[in-house]
Amino acid sequence: MTTTYTIQDAAEETGVSAHTLRYYERIGLLAPVGRGPGGHRRYTEGDLGSVRFLSMLRATGMPIREMAEFVELTRAGDHTIPWRIEVLEKHRDALRSRMADDAAHLAALDRKISIYQDLQEEARKTA
Amino acid sequence: MTTTYTIQDAAEETGVSAHTLRYYERIGLLAPVGRGPGGHRRYTEGDLGSVRFLSMLRATGMPIREMAEFVELTRAGDHTIPWRIEVLEKHRDALRSRMADDAAHLAALDRKISIYQDLQEEARKTA
DNA sequence: ACTTGACTTCGAGCGCACTCAAACATCTAC
DNA sequence: GTAGATGTTTGAGTGCGCTCGAAGTCAAGT
Numbered sequence: 633m634t635t636t637y638t639i640q641d642a643a644e645e646t647g648v649s650a651h652t653l654r655y656y657e658r659i660g661l662l663a664p665v666g667r668g669p670g671g672h673r674r675y676t677e678g679d680l681g682s683v684r685f686l687s688m689l690r691a692t693g694m695p696i697r698e699m700a701e702f703v704e705l706t707r708a709g710d711h712t713i714p715w716r717i718e719v720l721e722k723h724r725d726a727l728r729s730r731m732a733d734d735a736a737h738l739a740a741l742d743r744k745i746s747i748y749q750d751l752q753e754e755a756r757k758t759a
Numbered sequence: 760m761t762t763t764y765t766i767q768d769a770a771e772e773t774g775v776s777a778h779t780l781r782y783y784e785r786i787g788l789l790a791p792v793g794r795g796p797g798g799h800r801r802y803t804e805g806d807l808g809s810v811r812f813l814s815m816l817r818a819t820g821m822p823i824r825e826m827a828e829f830v831e832l833t834r835a836g837d838h839t840i841p842w843r844i845e846v847l848e849k850h851r852d853a854l855r856s857r858m859a860d861d862a863a864h865l866a867a868l869d870r871k872i873s874i875y876q877d878l879q880e881e882a883r884k885t886a
Numbered sequence: 887a888c889t890t891g892a893c894t895t896c897g898a899g900c901g902c903a904c905t906c907a908a909a910c911a912t913c914t915a916c
Numbered sequence: 917g918t919a920g921a922t923g924t925t926t927g928a929g930t931g932c933g934c935t936c937g938a939a940g941t942c943a944a945g946t
Contacts, residue, residue: 639923651905654924670912672923685871692864696903710882717875724868727861734858737819741851744812748844755837766893778935781895797942799893823933 636666636674645675646683653683661686661696661703692727763793763801772802773810780810788813788823788830819854 643650653673656662662682665673675683689699702719705712770777780800783789789809792800802810816826829846832839 649905650923652903655904658926668913668923670923672912688864688867690903692861692868710878713875713879713882717872717879720868720872720875724865724872727865727868731858731861731865734819734854734861737815738851738854738858740815741819741847741854745844745847745851748840748847751837752840752844755840776935777893779933782934785896795943797893799942817933 634676636676637680639673639675642673642675642680642683645680646687648683648687656683656686659696659700661700663707689723692723693730694723698723761803763803764807766800766802769800769802769807769810772807773814775810775814783810783813786823786827788827790834816850819850820857821850825850 637645639650639653642648642653646653648656653662653675657665662679665675665679668674686699686703689702690696698719702716705716705719764772766777766780769775769780773780775783780789780802784792789806792802792806795801813826813830816829817823825846829843832843832846
């Protein structure tokens, strides 16, 4: 007795909208999901895992096109593992790079805020 | 004698394309830039500073709409400084939140890569 | 003066990632 | 069994942020 999820449940579980779940399946990002007797989708835990993984890639800025390529590799069999590692490492490096940029930008933002706060303090005293 | 920049120079200086520089000016993100005798834009250092600031906001995920609102506030005068601080602080919080998510995602990505590497190592030994 | 390349405006077009609509089927609770 | 929510497919529509094209003007080198 394996628990399954309706599309709405899957949406709530993963934070990905039902519309988007169908969309991902349509474009091949997600393998065809199993169906109940009436043709309704039944998401397994494994499906949710895939969705969460994809969702993480998206959140970290990977384009759909590239995600599709990765998914293709996983479908092609175990011999593509080196390439999959390569894709993920490349993405990890891009993410690290973005995080570094973000840190610098955060500092700049803090400086800007400080400047405004000083300006505001100045105005308060003058008033 | 204040140095000025052609649109191409400004593009190289700021990393924002000439097309985008005109676009930003068109939609009011950038105050009208000074012109040379023939109507060509002449960017001042101050203009470049504005562009760099806007570019930083964009890079950190602020929507153009929100940037425009901020720019509006700066045009409206010094009495809007508290609101500007509010906008920047809100954005800073969003950025911090994204950075935290990124850190978690990075860890997940590392784990996934490790799993693949172990799998690959296993395959090597078996072969 | 002439050529070559950069610049101008303005509207249109594009790529991305959804998001929705319509018309219809099925499931759930009463 | 019936109402009402939820599901299905397919194609079309949306919002964002550029990006480009056309037609014309201007600048710099020879």
